[in-house]
Amino acid sequence: MSSSALQMRAAWSRVIAWVSGLFSDRYAKYYMVVPAVLYLLLIGIFPLIFSFGLSFLHWDVAAQRPMSFAGLANYAELARDSRFARTFLNTIFFVIGAITLEVIFGFGLALLLNRNIRGQGIFRVLLLLPMMATPVAVGYTWRMLYHVTNGPINHFLRMLHLPMGTWLSSGKTALLSVILTDVWQWTPFVFIILLAGLQSLPREPFEAAAVDGASRIQSFFYLTLPMIWPILVIVILLRMVEAIKIFDIIFVMTAGGPGISTESSTMYAKLVSLTQFRLGYGAAIAYVLMILSAIVFIILTRVLPTEVEIE
Amino acid sequence: MVASRRTRQRLESALIYIVLIAITVVMVFPVYWTFVTAFKDPRDAFTYPPKYVPYLQFRPSLFAWRDVGLIKDPTQRGTHDPTSILNTLRNSVIIAIGSTTVSVVLGSLAAYGLARFEFRRWKNRDIAFFILSQRMLPPIVLVIPYFILYNRLGLMDTWHGMIIAHTVANLPFVVWIMRGFFRGIPKELEESARIDGCSYFQAFRKIVLPLSLPGLAATSAFTTIFSWNELLFAITLTFKRAQTFPTLVAGLTHGSAALWWDISAMLLLAILPVFIFTVLFQRYIVAGLTLGALK
Numbered sequence: 258m259s260s261s262a263l264q265m266r267a268a269w270s271r272v273i274a275w276v277s278g279l280f281s282d283r284y285a286k287y288y289m290v291v292p293a294v295l296y297l298l299l300i301g302i303f304p305l306i307f308s309f310g311l312s313f314l315h316w317d318v319a320a321q322r323p324m325s326f327a328g329l330a331n332y333a334e335l336a337r338d339s340r341f342a343r344t345f346l347n348t349i350f351f352v353i354g355a356i357t358l359e360v361i362f363g364f365g366l367a368l369l370l371n372r373n374i375r376g377q378g379i380f381r382v383l384l385l386l387p388m389m390a391t392p393v394a395v396g397y398t399w400r401m402l403y404h405v406t407n408g409p410i411n412h413f414l415r416m417l418h419l420p421m422g423t424w425l426s427s428g429k430t431a432l433l434s435v436i437l438t439d440v441w442q443w444t445p446f447v448f449i450i451l452l453a454g455l456q457s458l459p460r461e462p463f464e465a466a467a468v469d470g471a472s473r474i475q476s477f478f479y480l481t482l483p484m485i486w487p488i489l490v491i492v493i494l495l496r497m498v499e500a501i502k503i504f505d506i507i508f509v510m511t512a513g514g515p516g517i518s519t520e521s522s523t524m525y526a527k528l529v530s531l532t533q534f535r536l537g538y539g540a541a542i543a544y545v546l547m548i549l550s551a552i553v554f555i556i557l558t559r560v561l562p563t564e565v566e567i568e
Numbered sequence: 569m570v571a572s573r574r575t576r577q578r579l580e581s582a583l584i585y586i587v588l589i590a591i592t593v594v595m596v597f598p599v600y601w602t603f604v605t606a607f608k609d610p611r612d613a614f615t616y617p618p619k620y621v622p623y624l625q626f627r628p629s630l631f632a633w634r635d636v637g638l639i640k641d642p643t644q645r646g647t648h649d650p651t652s653i654l655n656t657l658r659n660s661v662i663i664a665i666g667s668t669t670v671s672v673v674l675g676s677l678a679a680y681g682l683a684r685f686e687f688r689r690w691k692n693r694d695i696a697f698f699i700l701s702q703r704m705l706p707p708i709v710l711v712i713p714y715f716i717l718y719n720r721l722g723l724m725d726t727w728h729g730m731i732i733a734h735t736v737a738n739l740p741f742v743v744w745i746m747r748g749f750f751r752g753i754p755k756e757l758e759e760s761a762r763i764d765g766c767s768y769f770q771a772f773r774k775i776v777l778p779l780s781l782p783g784l785a786a787t788s789a790f791t792t793i794f795s796w797n798e799l800l801f802a803i804t805l806t807f808k809r810a811q812t813f814p815t816l817v818a819g820l821t822h823g824s825a826a827l828w829w830d831i832s833a834m835l836l837l838a839i840l841p842v843f844i845f846t847v848l849f850q851r852y853i854v855a856g857l858t859l860g861a862l863k
Contacts (some may be wrong), residue, residue, distance in 0.1 A: 282768050286684075286685035286687070287681075293677065293743060297699060378854075380592070386846055387598075391835075396601070509801075527804065543709045543850055544709065551705070
């Protein structure tokens with residue numbers, strides 16, 4: 258009787274030792290990292306898998322048909338869907354167009370302004386504001402600016418006796434106009450980073466090149482460009498990841514119109530799944546976008562330094 | 569020869585200042601336009617030719633602010649219901665603060681773990697990139713399953729539902745940024761605390777956290793702004809009780825009869841807190857935008 262009580266007590270103290278062992282400092286690192294990882298597995302990865310499974314289902318809530326296995330039917334439909342093709346092209350065109358212009362302007366300005374300029378601090382804050390501004394506000398603001406009859410942009414053009422634009426009102430110019438808004442918002446990003454990059458380059462190679470009689474163009478192509486290249490690549494990839502997601506400014510500026518001339522794939526996937534309630538097909542569209550951005554991300558992991566310190 | 573070089577230099581610096589002024593105008597004008605439109609009487613807004621200069625071309629008016637109901641005036645009945653504006657503003661603040669709190673608590677712990685300890689089975693780098701990948705993926709892939717699951721789980725149109733959703737994007741951001749920050753703190757400080765008998769958690773709380781307050785503040789500013797600005801999750805997962813401010817504004821018009829003065833007033837409400845944060849934390853914004861990859 259007492260021996261079994263002793264056994265109980267021994268077992269109990271073993272349990273306590275084991276449990277308190279769990280809280281020992283040895284496991285501290287797991288307690289730190291595991292919650293965040295679990296959170297992302299549950300709220301990030303699980304829905305991702307859910308979504309992947311969804312893309313192989315016919316799940317048409319509005320038609321009130323029972324859910325059924327679709328195999329690759331959704332993806333086959335994608336291949337034939339001309340509206341999807343258009344939105345995908347719009348997205349690609351947006352990504353390429355916006356980033357090209359941002360890099361040209363941003364890099365150009367960085368090269369031009371790579372010297373000591375008075376009032377740099379204020380200038381820098383001014384440049385930071387557009388990127389942080391609420392996208393909904395950016396979209397509405399540019400809608401006002403682009404307005405064909407009463408907007409300031411056409412008024413400027415008219416005062417300069419230049420031809421006025423149709424901007425958001427025509428299917429031919431709307432996507433370009435949306436791109437220009439993104440360029441307004443994100444050129445400063447490219448500019449600030451490339452300027453910081455240029456200013457961190459060592460001086461000696463340029464001085465040596467100048468002594469050897471290299472022209473500015475030569476020292477740009479043989480020195481500046483190769484040295485700034487890694488930074489440029491990171492900037493472009495980071496911008497791509499964000500640009501592929503494009504939704505908010507277009508939603509506010511044109512809602513995808515006129516017609517579907519500015520509709521991005523995110524908007525189309527949202528329309529299909531959350532307005533028409535064709536959940537399986539919507540998930541398939543979203544997954545195409547997901548694969549595109551996964552490719553960019555994988556390239557990014559190859560070039561992004563992990564061992565950096567801030568300040 | 570000398571003179572020509574001098575004139576060339578002068579031309580160059582003149583060119584630079586012209587470019588600077590041009591950029592400043594292009595950057596500032598859109599914000600300026602929203603600002604003046606918010607203080608125009610309907611007569612003066614959206615006219616041709618547009619009116620640019622207050623007092624000279626038009627008399628500033630608080631019409632829009634009365635019209636959205638934020639300034640009470642018995643003689644003017646507002647077009648908009650101020651309670652919906654105030655409610656959505658409140659929802660936006662609560663969701664932003666909630667998501668920031670959760671992501672900073674979970675994220676800074678994970679960041680510290682990844683910055684200080686070595687993980688064997690999965691390398692630190694792999695864990696870090698796994699976490700980062702959650703921010704990179706296009707949100708529409710998550711929005712669709714969230715929409716389905718939230719309907720089943722009763723998370724639709726709730727504050728906590730939105731906090732959960734925004735944290736998926738904010739948490740990786742905190743981990744990635746704070747990891748860089750913690751690495752910059754010398755290890756010796758914690759080691760001496762450890763010798764004094766602190767556990768790792770105590771060393772983190774007593775030594776590391778106070779030292780990284782500026783980083784935490786900047787990171788929190790970032791996650792708050794992200795949540796405040798976010799539209800896609802908010803527009804699909806909230807519609808009434810937990811509706812956020814950008815969602816309300818985005819839904820105001822899709823016709824041509826937009827009340828631009830009212831919208832502009834609301835846009836200012838949306839942008840103002842963001843601008844204050846940006847000015848306060850400007851030193852860290854670039855590091856935040858590049859995920860600390862570049863300063």
